[in-house]
Amino acid sequence: MIVCNQSNLCLGAPGLYGSSGAARAGCGAQQLLTDPRDPYNRQPCAVEDLHPVPELRARIEAWLREQRSKRMETG
DSSP states (O other): OOBOTTTOSBOSSEEEOTTSOEEEHHHHHHHHHHOOBOTTTOOBOOGGGOEEOHHHHHHHHHHHHHHHHHHHHHO
């Protein structure tokens, strides 16, 4: 499972900081509103610098589908 380092929740809509650290997009935006620094390298960062990561989101969604289908098979 791919987990957000900031919220310890599954990355449903991942965002990528300039430092290449990933976080839930909402969690990352919230953090940047309270502290305008990248939490991974402490460099200045803005909400606009948080980029979506569609490839990672596709991997997460595929993993979630696989887990759900396993659960359905076992009953």
